[in-house]
Amino acid sequence: EAGVTQSPTHLIKTRGQQATLRCSPISGHTSVYWYQQALGLGLQFLLWYDEGEERNRGNFPPRFSGRQFPNYSSELNVNALELEDSALYLCASSLGSTWDTRNYGYTFGSGTRLTVV
Amino acid sequence: AQKVTQAQTEISVVEKEDVTLDCVYETRDTTYYLFWYKQPPSGELVFLIRRNSFDEQNEISGRYSWNFQKSTSSFNFTITASQVVDSAVYFCALGGGGGNKLTFGTGTQLKVEL
Numbered sequence: 020e021a022g023v024t025q026s027p028t029h030l031i032k033t034r035g036q037q038a039t040l041r042c043s044p045i046s047g048h049t050s051v052y053w054y055q056q057a058l059g060l061g062l063q064f065l066l067w068y069d070e071g072e073e074r075n076r077g078n079f080p081p082r083f084s085g086r087q088f089p090n091y092s093s094e095l096n097v098n099a100l101e102l103e104d105s106a107l108y109l110c111a112s113s114l115g116s117t118w119d120t121r122n123y124g125y126t127f128g129s130g131t132r133l134t135v136v
Numbered sequence: 137a138q139k140v141t142q143a144q145t146e147i148s149v150v151e152k153e154d155v156t157l158d159c160v161y162e163t164r165d166t167t168y169y170l171f172w173y174k175q176p177p178s179g180e181l182v183f184l185i186r187r188n189s190f191d192e193q194n195e196i197s198g199r200y201s202w203n204f205q206k207s208t209s210s211f212n213f214t215i216t217a218s219q220v221v222d223s224a225v226y227f228c229a230l231g232g233g234g235g236n237k238l239t240f241g242t243g244t245q246l247k248v249e250l
Contacts, residue, residue: 050236062227062240075237107179113236124171125238127181 021046023128025110031134032100040095040131044112050074051093052113052125053085057106065108068093100135107132138163140230142241149218149248157213157244159228165189168232170204170211175225175243187211189232218248 024043032038044051053065064077068087082098091112097104111125139162149155161170172184185195187204195202199216215222225245229238 052236052238054238054240061242062229062238064237064239067236069236077237109179109181111181124183124186125181126183127173129178129180132179 023110023112023126025108025128025131027131028129029132029134031136034100034102034135036100038097038100038104038133040097040108040110040133042093042095042110042112042128044091044093044110045114045126048112048114048126049091050113051087051091052111053093053095054109054111055079055106056109056130057103060106062109066095097133102135105133105135138165138168138230138232138239140228140239140241142226142228142244144244145242146245146247149246151220151248151250152217153248154214154216155218155246155248157215157226157228157246159211159213159241161209161211161228161230163230163232165232168230171229171231171238172202172211172213173227173229175227177224181227184213215246218246220248220250222246223248 026041050069052067055063055065066085067075071087085095087093107130109127109130111127113125141160168189170187173181175181192204201214203212225243227243228241231238
């Protein structure tokens with residue numbers, strides 16, 4: 020079974036540009052989550068999508084946005100990039116959208132390392 | 137608000153030593169879920185265990201064991217006979233309430249040397 024796949028692996032952008040990060044969940048998983056892991060700030064929750072809808076959002080500005088497609092894959096867009104957006108962006112997926120026995124644990128991808136120069 | 141504290145920033149041990157990683161959590165939820173993840177240098181977070189708040193049974197999986205103590209709000213992780221391959225950053229995380237959000241601790245960097 021293929022795991023959560025993220026692309027690209029690395030991304031270098033200039034301040035002010037836009038970045039698009041992509042995530043394909045495990046087959047059958049309907050929920051996708053995005054986390055930011057910035058140096059010194061730990062893992063911060065960004066967004067949760069389920070069945071094509073945004074279900075929850077972390078404490079990030081509106082220039083962080085995304086969407087989930089009918090095949091449950093997801094895109095994270097970061098507009099007007101700032102230097103402090105440089106981080107590892109991790110995507111995770113889970114089976115189901117509630118804390119039940121099926122939703123045993125999130126499965127994370129290897130991440131996209133975004134560098135803003 | 138939920139909070140997870142991993143007070144140990146970095147631990148260094150010699151191979152075959154036992155090591156315990158501490159995790160203390162805060163939550164007002166009556167039902168919650170605790171997780172441990174391993175992050176090797178490759179960056180991917182590897183799921184190790186999930187423990188539900190209503191199940192205080194401790195668990196052992198090979199060289200790994202977890203001690204969940206609701207009375208002290210702790211969920212500690214012990215590696216027995218550590219190996220070099222155990223070197224990684226280990227994160228404790230808390231989930232519960234609405235929103236499916238996981239709150240992570242700041243992680244503990246474990247270095248196992250020969």
